[in-house]
Amino acid sequence: MKKRPSNLIYILPNLFTAASIFSGVFSIISAVGGNFEKAAWLIMLSLIFDGLDGRIARLTNSCSKFGVEFDSLADMVAFGVAPALLMYLFVGQEFGRFGVVASALFVIFGAIRLARFNVMTMSSEPSVFIGVPIPAAAVFISLLVLLFQKYGFHDDYGIVIVLLSILVSILMVSNIRYPSFKKVDLSPKHAMKLFVVILFVFFFIFMFPIEGFALMFIIYILYGLIRAAMLLPKRVIKK
Template sequence: MAGGRPFHLISILPNLFTAASIFTGVVAIVSAIHGKFEKSAWLIFLSLVFDALDGRIARLTHTTSRFGVEFDSLADLVAFGVAPALLFYFFAGHEFGRLGILVMALYIIFGAIRLARFNVMSPHTDPSVFIGVPIPAAAIFVSIWILMFVQYEALQPYSWVLPGAVLLVSLLMVSNIRYPSFKKINLERPALTKTLIALIIVASLIYLFPVEGLALGITLYVGWGVGRAARTVMTRRGR
């Protein structure tokens, strides 16, 4: 275009992946409404794949922009806020009446607060840590445990624990507890060998037991931050 900035098709590629994340999140919502809980949960995981790709593609193609950042946050609210909240509600939350509605709403509200806080604080915080559980991790936690309940009928009598678990992860999103971001992995020796072994073990577990391995991994991740914070508090009291 004469007299203006040239348009490059590659500049919209990251935003297409962001749009794909929103689309799969919406389909996950529709699936949950129609009782297709397993499909809904896996679609939320697919949204996570698109979400992981859009930022990396933007950095690789040097097409990062403020618009892309804001668009990504809105996509995250749909795919990792609204979608898992409705998946929880239609799977088990509706059985608890107003409590189920409240837990669903708080998850979405706290997820929105988490995203807004991240956008404000990210330029000033250590990129190797997250302050509070990231909303994609919270979405994985909710989705994978619902998959566990779908897969194992023996767990279904204990569905009463789900509102508490969803409420807990909602509160952790807006907490000040620090979680590793994995954006910066130490590849210097000897950390390289330890990291490689850990990744091989995790990949092997997920290969052998996809749902169980993911459930164990995300539960350990969520619990690690709580345990670390509790240890810090106890150490300070001891002093």
């Protein structure tokens, strides 16, 4: 009788991982059916499930090797295949083989990113990510689709999404560091500042959902690039 609660706790985070896979598959089906807006939002829903499974596992002390592997496979579907197919069906197919290559690169580099993450981190929680995390890259592509569809940019500037997808694919396997936000300082000294920032972000996203989320992820992607560019002269001088 005493083992049942622990077994249920062990299953709970994996249910959220399964939900992430379901959202990813549903996104793929929606994209194939031509409902690109729905497909993009479903990838963002996968991001929520992906964030919950790990946190619940840590809170309930139910982390396991199976959970880590299951989560990686879920990420490959929801944040690798789903956004690559969404990008290809939305604009990539207009560019023939170049569109196919761009979609394939996203999946391949995403798989490399996940494998490297698993090998490097083991069971420890990183304070920074080496390369853009695949969920951030996937949501970035999804938000581009939402933005371009909303403003009709894809008719004339579809190539921009294809090129940006190649850029984030390369950033996933780069050595550029990105913040993980897994160890945010919640001490009383910083709690109020964080609360104010979150409040302003919430209201901005409430008024402009697509633009708000897009701005957040664009800043995140640019942060790593700008930081790397600023540190480059120091590294050159040291050498």
